[in-house]
């Protein structure tokens with residue numbers, strides 16, 4: 847860590863945040879964070895995908911989010927199979 851960054855790290859956090867907003871890397875880093883915040887997790891495989899590309903499906907009165915139709919089919923099959931087994935026991 848260079849001397850300037852070391853001295854900045856000794857300042858109060860609120861002042862460090864203000865200095866950080868003027869950092870040339872701030873906009874690039876904020877873009878990555880915003881992209882991350884716009885993502886959702888697939889309920890079947892656990893992959894992260896953008897909300898726009900996600901598939902929302904209601905299965906037995908519960909809402910699920912999937913990355914692809916294969917994941918949607920896979921989890922729906924498991925849920926319906928489990929539900930049928932419960933009904934027959």
Ligand SMILES: [Zn+2]
Pocket residue numbers: 888889890891892893912913914917
């Ligand atoms: Zn998936």
